[in-house]
Amino acid sequence: MYHLDIEDHTARRTSADRVFVALQDAIVRGELPPGARLGETELAERFGTSRGPLREALRRLEARRLVERTPHVGVRIASLSYASLLEIYLVREALEGMAARLAALYMTGEEVAGLKALLANHEQDEALQADTAYFQQEGNLDFHYRVIHGSHNTALTELLIGELYHRIRMYRYQISAYANRPQKAFGEHQRIVEAIEARDEDLAEMLMRRHISSARQNIEKHMKENP
Amino acid sequence: MYHLDIEDHTARRTSADRVFVALQDAIVRGELPPGARLGETELAERFGTSRGPLREALRRLEARRLVERTPHVGVRIASLSYASLLEIYLVREALEGMAARLAALYMTGEEVAGLKALLANHEQDEALQADTAYFQQEGNLDFHYRVIHGSHNTALTELLIGELYHRIRMYRYQISAYANRPQKAFGEHQRIVEAIEARDEDLAEMLMRRHISSARQNIEKHMKENP
DNA sequence: GCGGGTCTTATTGTCGACAATGTGGTTTGA
Protein backbone atom coordinates (compact mmCIF):
# COMPACT_ATOMS: atom_id res chain seq x y z
CA MET A 1 0.00 0.00 0.00
CA TYR A 2 1.25 3.40 -0.96
CA HIS A 3 1.73 5.73 1.98
CA LEU A 4 -1.65 7.07 2.87
CA ASP A 5 -0.52 10.12 4.75
CA ILE A 6 1.84 13.00 4.41
CA GLU A 7 2.78 13.05 8.07
CA ASP A 8 6.39 12.59 9.00
CA HIS A 9 6.69 9.34 10.89
CA THR A 10 10.43 9.37 11.18
CA ALA A 11 10.97 12.34 13.49
CA ARG A 12 10.94 11.86 17.24
CA ARG A 13 7.25 12.29 17.81
CA THR A 14 5.83 14.05 20.77
CA SER A 15 2.89 12.76 22.74
CA ALA A 16 0.46 15.22 21.20
CA ASP A 17 1.52 14.12 17.73
CA ARG A 18 0.99 10.46 18.53
CA VAL A 19 -2.48 11.17 19.84
CA PHE A 20 -3.26 13.27 16.79
CA VAL A 21 -2.33 10.52 14.37
CA ALA A 22 -4.05 7.83 16.42
CA LEU A 23 -7.25 9.82 16.82
CA GLN A 24 -7.34 10.79 13.18
CA ASP A 25 -6.90 7.17 12.23
CA ALA A 26 -9.65 6.07 14.59
CA ILE A 27 -12.00 8.67 13.16
CA VAL A 28 -11.20 7.94 9.54
CA ARG A 29 -11.49 4.19 10.08
CA GLY A 30 -14.94 4.68 11.52
CA GLU A 31 -14.02 3.34 14.93
CA LEU A 32 -15.32 6.57 16.38
CA PRO A 33 -18.62 7.20 14.57
CA PRO A 34 -19.67 10.69 13.41
CA GLY A 35 -21.53 12.61 16.06
CA ALA A 36 -19.90 10.73 18.92
CA ARG A 37 -18.93 12.88 21.85
CA LEU A 38 -15.27 12.86 22.90
CA GLY A 39 -14.59 13.30 26.61
CA GLU A 40 -11.13 14.67 27.25
CA THR A 41 -10.45 12.72 30.42
CA GLU A 42 -11.63 9.48 28.86
CA LEU A 43 -9.50 9.98 25.74
CA ALA A 44 -6.46 11.01 27.73
CA GLU A 45 -6.70 7.81 29.72
CA ARG A 46 -7.25 5.76 26.58
CA PHE A 47 -4.11 7.08 24.92
CA GLY A 48 -2.06 7.01 28.10
CA THR A 49 -1.34 10.71 28.31
CA SER A 50 -2.61 13.76 30.09
CA ARG A 51 -5.20 16.26 28.94
CA GLY A 52 -2.63 18.82 27.79
CA PRO A 53 -1.26 17.00 24.75
CA LEU A 54 -4.70 15.58 24.06
CA ARG A 55 -6.21 19.03 23.78
CA GLU A 56 -3.47 20.06 21.38
CA ALA A 57 -4.29 17.06 19.21
CA LEU A 58 -7.98 17.98 19.31
CA ARG A 59 -7.15 21.51 18.15
CA ARG A 60 -5.39 20.13 15.12
CA LEU A 61 -8.29 17.80 14.35
CA GLU A 62 -10.59 20.78 14.71
CA ALA A 63 -8.53 22.69 12.16
CA ARG A 64 -8.90 19.74 9.78
CA ARG A 65 -12.63 19.76 10.45
CA LEU A 66 -12.63 16.17 11.59
CA VAL A 67 -14.12 17.20 14.93
CA GLU A 68 -16.44 20.03 15.87
CA ARG A 69 -15.95 21.93 19.09
CA THR A 70 -18.32 24.12 21.03
CA PRO A 71 -16.71 26.14 23.84
CA HIS A 72 -17.30 24.85 27.35
CA VAL A 73 -19.23 21.88 25.99
CA GLY A 74 -16.80 19.62 24.22
CA VAL A 75 -15.89 18.10 20.88
CA ARG A 76 -17.82 15.67 18.71
CA ILE A 77 -16.79 13.74 15.65
CA ALA A 78 -17.75 15.88 12.68
CA SER A 79 -20.82 14.68 10.85
CA LEU A 80 -20.68 15.22 7.14
CA SER A 81 -24.03 15.95 5.55
CA TYR A 82 -24.86 14.72 2.08
CA ALA A 83 -24.84 18.31 0.86
CA SER A 84 -21.31 18.83 2.21
CA LEU A 85 -20.18 15.59 0.66
CA LEU A 86 -21.43 16.66 -2.74
CA GLU A 87 -19.70 20.02 -2.33
CA ILE A 88 -16.45 18.24 -1.61
CA TYR A 89 -16.87 16.07 -4.68
CA LEU A 90 -17.32 19.17 -6.83
CA VAL A 91 -14.08 20.57 -5.45
CA ARG A 92 -12.42 17.20 -5.95
CA GLU A 93 -13.46 17.26 -9.56
CA ALA A 94 -11.62 20.54 -10.11
CA LEU A 95 -8.55 19.71 -8.04
CA GLU A 96 -8.03 16.13 -9.15
CA GLY A 97 -8.69 17.07 -12.75
CA MET A 98 -5.84 19.51 -12.32
CA ALA A 99 -3.77 16.83 -10.62
CA ALA A 100 -4.29 14.45 -13.54
CA ARG A 101 -3.26 17.19 -15.97
CA LEU A 102 -0.08 17.91 -14.02
CA ALA A 103 0.59 14.19 -13.65
CA ALA A 104 0.45 13.79 -17.42
CA LEU A 105 2.96 16.60 -17.70
CA TYR A 106 5.37 15.88 -14.88
CA MET A 107 5.04 12.28 -13.70
CA THR A 108 8.31 10.37 -13.98
CA GLY A 109 8.57 7.15 -15.96
CA GLU A 110 9.08 5.32 -12.73
CA GLU A 111 5.88 6.68 -11.26
CA VAL A 112 3.93 5.78 -14.38
CA ALA A 113 5.30 2.24 -14.21
CA GLY A 114 4.21 1.97 -10.59
CA LEU A 115 0.75 3.16 -11.53
CA LYS A 116 0.48 0.56 -14.28
CA ALA A 117 1.67 -2.15 -11.93
CA LEU A 118 -0.99 -1.14 -9.44
CA LEU A 119 -3.71 -1.47 -12.05
CA ALA A 120 -2.39 -4.85 -13.15
CA ASN A 121 -2.57 -5.91 -9.54
CA HIS A 122 -6.16 -4.73 -9.29
CA GLU A 123 -7.07 -6.68 -12.40
CA GLN A 124 -5.73 -9.86 -10.83
CA ASP A 125 -7.53 -9.24 -7.57
CA GLU A 126 -10.76 -8.42 -9.27
CA ALA A 127 -10.68 -11.63 -11.25
CA LEU A 128 -10.07 -13.62 -8.08
CA GLN A 129 -12.34 -12.03 -5.57
CA ALA A 130 -16.08 -11.80 -5.70
CA ASP A 131 -16.35 -9.49 -2.71
CA THR A 132 -14.19 -6.66 -3.91
CA ALA A 133 -15.74 -3.86 -1.92
CA TYR A 134 -13.06 -3.25 0.67
CA PHE A 135 -10.02 -3.95 -1.44
CA GLN A 136 -11.47 -2.05 -4.33
CA GLN A 137 -12.02 0.90 -2.07
CA GLU A 138 -8.51 0.80 -0.67
CA GLY A 139 -7.05 0.21 -4.09
CA ASN A 140 -9.10 3.06 -5.42
CA LEU A 141 -7.58 5.34 -2.81
CA ASP A 142 -4.13 4.09 -3.69
CA PHE A 143 -4.70 4.91 -7.35
CA HIS A 144 -5.88 8.42 -6.64
CA TYR A 145 -3.09 9.09 -4.17
CA ARG A 146 -0.51 8.10 -6.75
CA VAL A 147 -1.95 10.39 -9.39
CA ILE A 148 -2.12 13.25 -6.91
CA HIS A 149 1.49 12.77 -5.86
CA GLY A 150 2.36 12.54 -9.53
CA SER A 151 1.32 16.16 -9.98
CA HIS A 152 4.50 17.15 -8.13
CA ASN A 153 2.59 20.09 -6.73
CA THR A 154 2.96 20.12 -2.97
CA ALA A 155 0.24 22.67 -2.33
CA LEU A 156 -2.25 20.67 -4.38
CA THR A 157 -1.25 17.41 -2.73
CA GLU A 158 -1.58 18.79 0.77
CA LEU A 159 -4.96 20.26 -0.01
CA LEU A 160 -6.37 17.06 -1.47
CA ILE A 161 -4.82 14.50 0.86
CA GLY A 162 -4.45 16.63 3.95
CA GLU A 163 -7.85 18.27 3.84
CA LEU A 164 -10.42 16.62 1.62
CA TYR A 165 -9.59 12.93 1.62
CA HIS A 166 -9.70 12.48 5.37
CA ARG A 167 -13.22 13.78 5.42
CA ILE A 168 -14.26 11.62 2.48
CA ARG A 169 -12.69 8.50 3.96
CA MET A 170 -14.83 8.93 7.07
CA TYR A 171 -17.80 7.99 4.96
CA ARG A 172 -16.39 5.38 2.65
CA TYR A 173 -18.16 2.51 4.38
CA GLN A 174 -21.48 4.31 4.40
CA ILE A 175 -21.50 5.77 0.94
CA SER A 176 -19.24 3.32 -0.90
CA ALA A 177 -19.11 5.58 -3.91
CA TYR A 178 -17.84 2.82 -6.14
CA ALA A 179 -19.94 -0.03 -4.78
CA ASN A 180 -22.34 -0.13 -7.68
CA ARG A 181 -19.71 0.16 -10.35
CA PRO A 182 -16.38 -1.46 -9.51
CA GLN A 183 -15.55 -2.70 -12.99
CA LYS A 184 -16.66 0.58 -14.54
CA ALA A 185 -14.42 2.53 -12.19
CA PHE A 186 -11.56 0.17 -12.92
CA GLY A 187 -11.93 0.78 -16.65
CA GLU A 188 -11.91 4.51 -16.06
CA HIS A 189 -8.74 4.18 -14.05
CA GLN A 190 -7.10 2.35 -16.92
CA ARG A 191 -7.99 5.01 -19.44
CA ILE A 192 -6.69 7.75 -17.16
CA VAL A 193 -3.36 5.96 -16.87
CA GLU A 194 -3.21 5.53 -20.62
CA ALA A 195 -3.75 9.27 -21.06
CA ILE A 196 -1.05 10.05 -18.50
CA GLU A 197 1.37 7.65 -20.16
CA ALA A 198 0.64 9.25 -23.53
CA ARG A 199 1.33 12.65 -21.92
CA ASP A 200 -2.07 13.84 -23.10
CA GLU A 201 -2.82 16.34 -20.35
CA ASP A 202 -6.13 17.52 -21.77
CA LEU A 203 -7.50 14.00 -22.00
CA ALA A 204 -6.16 13.05 -18.58
CA GLU A 205 -7.91 15.98 -16.95
CA MET A 206 -11.16 15.34 -18.78
CA LEU A 207 -11.21 11.65 -17.92
CA MET A 208 -10.43 12.30 -14.27
CA ARG A 209 -13.17 14.91 -14.05
CA ARG A 210 -15.65 12.51 -15.60
CA HIS A 211 -14.51 9.75 -13.29
CA ILE A 212 -15.13 11.80 -10.16
CA SER A 213 -18.30 13.27 -11.58
CA SER A 214 -19.64 9.74 -12.08
CA ALA A 215 -18.85 8.91 -8.48
CA ARG A 216 -20.64 12.05 -7.39
CA GLN A 217 -23.71 11.21 -9.44
CA ASN A 218 -23.65 7.75 -7.96
CA ILE A 219 -23.77 9.30 -4.51
CA GLU A 220 -26.63 11.56 -5.57
CA LYS A 221 -28.57 8.55 -6.80
CA HIS A 222 -27.84 6.76 -3.56
CA MET A 223 -28.99 9.86 -1.72
CA LYS A 224 -32.36 9.94 -3.44
CA GLU A 225 -33.01 6.28 -2.68
CA ASN A 226 -31.91 6.46 0.96
CA PRO A 227 -33.18 9.48 2.89
CA MET B 1 -15.01 46.12 4.15
CA TYR B 2 -16.45 42.69 3.60
CA HIS B 3 -15.68 40.27 6.37
CA LEU B 4 -12.24 38.92 5.75
CA ASP B 5 -12.54 35.78 7.80
CA ILE B 6 -14.85 32.87 8.30
CA GLU B 7 -14.28 32.63 12.02
CA ASP B 8 -17.21 33.04 14.32
CA HIS B 9 -16.70 36.21 16.29
CA THR B 10 -20.03 36.15 18.04
CA ALA B 11 -19.65 33.07 20.22
CA ARG B 12 -18.13 33.38 23.67
CA ARG B 13 -14.50 32.97 22.76
CA THR B 14 -12.05 31.09 24.84
CA SER B 15 -8.56 32.31 25.56
CA ALA B 16 -6.94 29.94 23.09
CA ASP B 17 -9.28 31.18 20.36
CA ARG B 18 -8.46 34.80 21.06
CA VAL B 19 -4.75 34.08 20.86
CA PHE B 20 -5.25 32.11 17.66
CA VAL B 21 -7.05 34.97 15.93
CA ALA B 22 -4.63 37.58 17.24
CA LEU B 23 -1.56 35.60 16.27
CA GLN B 24 -2.93 34.79 12.84
CA ASP B 25 -3.69 38.45 12.31
CA ALA B 26 -0.21 39.46 13.42
CA ILE B 27 1.34 36.94 11.05
CA VAL B 28 -0.83 37.82 8.08
CA ARG B 29 -0.31 41.53 8.63
CA GLY B 30 3.42 41.01 8.55
CA GLU B 31 3.96 42.20 12.10
CA LEU B 32 5.70 38.91 12.77
CA PRO B 33 7.99 38.37 9.79
CA PRO B 34 8.47 34.95 8.16
CA GLY B 35 11.22 32.95 9.76
CA ALA B 36 10.87 34.68 13.11
CA ARG B 37 11.13 32.41 16.10
CA LEU B 38 8.19 32.35 18.51
CA GLY B 39 9.05 31.74 22.15
CA GLU B 40 6.12 30.32 24.06
CA THR B 41 6.77 32.11 27.32
CA GLU B 42 7.26 35.43 25.57
CA LEU B 43 4.07 35.06 23.51
CA ALA B 44 2.05 33.92 26.50
CA GLU B 45 3.08 37.03 28.40
CA ARG B 46 2.35 39.22 25.39
CA PHE B 47 -1.19 37.95 25.06
CA GLY B 48 -1.82 37.86 28.78
CA THR B 49 -2.43 34.14 29.09
CA SER B 50 -0.55 31.02 30.07
CA ARG B 51 1.32 28.60 27.88
CA GLY B 52 -1.52 26.08 27.72
CA PRO B 53 -3.96 28.03 25.58
CA LEU B 54 -1.08 29.50 23.63
CA ARG B 55 0.18 26.07 22.63
CA GLU B 56 -3.32 25.13 21.46
CA ALA B 57 -3.38 28.23 19.29
CA LEU B 58 0.03 27.34 17.88
CA ARG B 59 -1.23 23.88 16.98
CA ARG B 60 -4.04 25.36 14.96
CA LEU B 61 -1.66 27.75 13.23
CA GLU B 62 0.57 24.78 12.50
CA ALA B 63 -2.35 22.96 10.89
CA ARG B 64 -2.92 26.01 8.68
CA ARG B 65 0.74 25.99 7.82
CA LEU B 66 1.24 29.53 9.04
CA VAL B 67 3.92 28.36 11.47
CA GLU B 68 6.39 25.50 11.31
CA ARG B 69 7.20 23.47 14.36
CA THR B 70 10.14 21.23 15.11
CA PRO B 71 9.74 19.10 18.25
CA HIS B 72 11.72 20.21 21.27
CA VAL B 73 12.97 23.24 19.41
CA GLY B 74 10.08 25.58 18.83
CA VAL B 75 7.91 27.21 16.19
CA ARG B 76 8.84 29.75 13.53
CA ILE B 77 6.69 31.81 11.22
CA ALA B 78 6.37 29.79 8.03
CA SER B 79 8.45 31.09 5.18
CA LEU B 80 6.82 30.62 1.80
CA SER B 81 9.27 30.00 -1.01
CA TYR B 82 8.64 31.42 -4.46
CA ALA B 83 8.12 27.89 -5.75
CA SER B 84 5.42 27.26 -3.13
CA LEU B 85 3.78 30.56 -3.93
CA LEU B 86 3.57 29.68 -7.60
CA GLU B 87 2.11 26.29 -6.70
CA ILE B 88 -0.56 28.00 -4.67
CA TYR B 89 -1.38 30.32 -7.54
CA LEU B 90 -1.85 27.33 -9.83
CA VAL B 91 -4.29 25.82 -7.35
CA ARG B 92 -5.98 29.20 -6.97
CA GLU B 93 -6.47 29.32 -10.71
CA ALA B 94 -8.40 26.06 -10.65
CA LEU B 95 -10.39 26.76 -7.51
CA GLU B 96 -11.28 30.37 -8.14
CA GLY B 97 -12.11 29.60 -11.72
CA MET B 98 -14.58 27.12 -10.33
CA ALA B 99 -15.78 29.70 -7.82
CA ALA B 100 -16.43 32.23 -10.60
CA ARG B 101 -18.37 29.59 -12.53
CA LEU B 102 -20.52 28.74 -9.52
CA ALA B 103 -20.96 32.43 -8.74
CA ALA B 104 -22.32 33.01 -12.23
CA LEU B 105 -24.76 30.19 -11.62
CA TYR B 106 -25.84 30.76 -8.05
CA MET B 107 -25.04 34.30 -6.93
CA THR B 108 -28.13 36.17 -5.81
CA GLY B 109 -29.14 39.46 -7.37
CA GLU B 110 -28.31 41.15 -4.12
CA GLU B 111 -24.79 39.76 -4.11
CA VAL B 112 -24.24 40.83 -7.71
CA ALA B 113 -25.41 44.33 -6.84
CA GLY B 114 -22.96 44.45 -3.94
CA LEU B 115 -20.17 43.35 -6.22
CA LYS B 116 -20.98 46.08 -8.74
CA ALA B 117 -21.14 48.67 -5.98
CA LEU B 118 -17.71 47.58 -4.80
CA LEU B 119 -16.24 48.06 -8.25
CA ALA B 120 -17.86 51.47 -8.59
CA ASN B 121 -16.25 52.36 -5.30
CA HIS B 122 -12.88 51.21 -6.54
CA GLU B 123 -13.25 53.30 -9.66
CA GLN B 124 -13.87 56.38 -7.55
CA ASP B 125 -10.93 55.66 -5.30
CA GLU B 126 -8.64 54.98 -8.16
CA ALA B 127 -9.51 58.27 -9.80
CA LEU B 128 -8.86 60.12 -6.57
CA GLN B 129 -5.81 58.47 -5.15
CA ALA B 130 -2.41 58.31 -6.70
CA ASP B 131 -1.06 55.89 -4.14
CA THR B 132 -3.47 53.05 -4.63
CA ALA B 133 -1.25 50.20 -3.57
CA TYR B 134 -2.68 49.39 -0.18
CA PHE B 135 -6.31 50.09 -0.89
CA GLN B 136 -6.12 48.36 -4.20
CA GLN B 137 -4.71 45.31 -2.52
CA GLU B 138 -7.36 45.30 0.19
CA GLY B 139 -10.06 46.02 -2.36
CA ASN B 140 -8.71 43.25 -4.52
CA LEU B 141 -9.08 40.85 -1.63
CA ASP B 142 -12.58 42.09 -1.01
CA PHE B 143 -13.51 41.45 -4.63
CA HIS B 144 -12.18 37.93 -4.62
CA TYR B 145 -13.77 37.12 -1.27
CA ARG B 146 -17.15 38.21 -2.57
CA VAL B 147 -16.89 36.06 -5.67
CA ILE B 148 -15.78 33.08 -3.60
CA HIS B 149 -18.66 33.48 -1.19
CA GLY B 150 -20.93 33.87 -4.19
CA SER B 151 -20.18 30.29 -5.18
CA HIS B 152 -22.38 29.19 -2.27
CA ASN B 153 -20.09 26.21 -1.88
CA THR B 154 -18.94 26.00 1.71
CA ALA B 155 -16.21 23.45 1.10
CA LEU B 156 -14.74 25.56 -1.68
CA THR B 157 -14.95 28.74 0.39
CA GLU B 158 -13.27 27.21 3.39
CA LEU B 159 -10.49 25.80 1.27
CA LEU B 160 -9.75 29.08 -0.47
CA ILE B 161 -10.22 31.53 2.38
CA GLY B 162 -9.35 29.27 5.27
CA GLU B 163 -6.30 27.66 3.75
CA LEU B 164 -4.80 29.41 0.77
CA TYR B 165 -5.52 33.09 1.25
CA HIS B 166 -3.94 33.39 4.67
CA ARG B 167 -0.68 32.12 3.27
CA ILE B 168 -0.87 34.42 0.27
CA ARG B 169 -1.71 37.45 2.38
CA MET B 170 1.47 36.93 4.38
CA TYR B 171 3.38 37.97 1.28
CA ARG B 172 1.18 40.65 -0.18
CA TYR B 173 3.47 43.47 0.87
CA GLN B 174 6.53 41.73 -0.45
CA ILE B 175 5.22 40.43 -3.73
CA SER B 176 2.46 42.94 -4.42
CA ALA B 177 1.13 40.81 -7.22
CA TYR B 178 -0.95 43.60 -8.65
CA ALA B 179 1.52 46.44 -8.10
CA ASN B 180 2.56 46.70 -11.68
CA ARG B 181 -0.92 46.49 -13.12
CA PRO B 182 -3.61 48.04 -10.93
CA GLN B 183 -5.73 49.43 -13.76
CA LYS B 184 -5.37 46.24 -15.78
CA ALA B 185 -6.52 44.16 -12.83
CA PHE B 186 -9.41 46.52 -12.25
CA GLY B 187 -10.55 46.09 -15.83
CA GLU B 188 -10.37 42.33 -15.46
CA HIS B 189 -12.48 42.55 -12.33
CA GLN B 190 -15.10 44.49 -14.24
CA ARG B 191 -15.31 41.95 -17.03
CA ILE B 192 -15.62 39.11 -14.56
CA VAL B 193 -18.54 40.85 -12.88
CA GLU B 194 -20.15 41.42 -16.24
CA ALA B 195 -19.89 37.73 -17.03
CA ILE B 196 -21.34 36.82 -13.66
CA GLU B 197 -24.20 39.27 -14.10
CA ALA B 198 -24.89 37.82 -17.56
CA ARG B 199 -24.91 34.33 -15.95
CA ASP B 200 -22.29 33.25 -18.45
CA GLU B 201 -20.52 30.64 -16.34
CA ASP B 202 -18.05 29.56 -19.01
CA LEU B 203 -16.87 33.10 -19.60
CA ALA B 204 -16.72 33.88 -15.89
CA GLU B 205 -14.48 30.90 -15.24
CA MET B 206 -12.24 31.65 -18.17
CA LEU B 207 -11.81 35.29 -17.23
CA MET B 208 -11.07 34.47 -13.62
CA ARG B 209 -8.50 31.88 -14.62
CA ARG B 210 -6.81 34.38 -16.90
CA HIS B 211 -6.93 37.01 -14.19
CA ILE B 212 -5.13 34.83 -11.68
CA SER B 213 -2.81 33.45 -14.30
CA SER B 214 -1.74 37.01 -15.12
CA ALA B 215 -1.02 37.66 -11.49
CA ARG B 216 1.04 34.49 -11.36
CA GLN B 217 3.04 35.45 -14.40
CA ASN B 218 3.60 38.84 -12.85
CA ILE B 219 5.08 37.13 -9.83
CA GLU B 220 7.24 34.94 -12.03
CA LYS B 221 8.57 38.02 -13.80
CA HIS B 222 9.20 39.66 -10.45
CA MET B 223 10.96 36.49 -9.37
CA LYS B 224 13.37 36.52 -12.28
CA GLU B 225 14.31 40.13 -11.67
CA ASN B 226 14.75 39.77 -7.90
CA PRO B 227 16.66 36.68 -6.81
C1' DG C 1 -49.39 17.13 35.80
C1' DC C 2 -46.54 20.59 33.98
C1' DG C 3 -43.59 24.64 33.54
C1' DG C 4 -40.05 27.37 35.51
C1' DG C 5 -36.30 28.03 38.41
C1' DT C 6 -32.45 26.48 41.23
C1' DC C 7 -28.75 23.67 42.49
C1' DT C 8 -25.65 19.92 41.91
C1' DT C 9 -22.29 17.80 39.23
C1' DA C 10 -19.55 16.54 35.59
C1' DT C 11 -16.72 18.54 32.06
C1' DT C 12 -14.02 21.99 29.99
C1' DG C 13 -10.74 26.06 30.47
C1' DT C 14 -6.69 27.73 32.72
C1' DC C 15 -2.65 27.91 35.38
C1' DG C 16 1.84 26.99 37.59
C1' DA C 17 5.43 23.58 38.42
C1' DC C 18 8.37 19.84 37.13
C1' DA C 19 10.75 16.82 33.72
C1' DA C 20 12.98 16.16 29.27
C1' DT C 21 15.39 17.74 25.47
C1' DG C 22 18.18 20.64 22.37
C1' DT C 23 21.49 24.51 22.04
C1' DG C 24 25.40 27.11 22.72
C1' DG C 25 29.45 28.06 25.23
C1' DT C 26 33.40 26.36 27.60
C1' DT C 27 37.05 23.53 28.49
C1' DT C 28 40.42 20.17 27.58
C1' DG C 29 43.22 17.49 24.82
C1' DA C 30 45.99 16.64 20.66
Added chain:
DNA sequence: TCAAACCACATTGTCGACAATAAGACCCGC
Protein backbone atom coordinates in the same frame (compact mmCIF):
# COMPACT_ATOMS: atom_id res chain seq x y z
C1' DT D 1 45.01 26.55 16.83
C1' DC D 2 41.43 23.45 16.08
C1' DA D 3 38.30 19.82 17.18
C1' DA D 4 35.64 17.14 20.13
C1' DA D 5 33.49 16.23 24.36
C1' DC D 6 31.25 18.13 28.28
C1' DC D 7 28.33 21.00 30.87
C1' DA D 8 25.12 24.67 32.04
C1' DC D 9 21.26 27.04 30.43
C1' DA D 10 17.11 28.10 28.22
C1' DT D 11 13.14 26.29 26.09
C1' DT D 12 9.76 22.91 25.11
C1' DG D 13 6.93 18.82 26.68
C1' DT D 14 4.10 16.98 30.27
C1' DC D 15 1.45 16.65 34.30
C1' DG D 16 -1.81 17.44 38.13
C1' DA D 17 -4.75 20.78 40.47
C1' DC D 18 -7.91 24.59 40.59
C1' DA D 19 -11.46 27.70 38.52
C1' DA D 20 -15.28 28.54 35.33
C1' DT D 21 -19.01 27.15 32.77
C1' DA D 22 -22.93 24.51 30.93
C1' DA D 23 -25.91 20.42 31.19
C1' DG D 24 -29.04 17.76 33.73
C1' DA D 25 -31.53 16.53 37.92
C1' DC D 26 -34.38 18.03 41.34
C1' DC D 27 -37.68 20.78 43.64
C1' DC D 28 -41.25 24.07 44.07
C1' DG D 29 -45.22 26.52 42.71
C1' DC D 30 -49.16 26.89 39.82
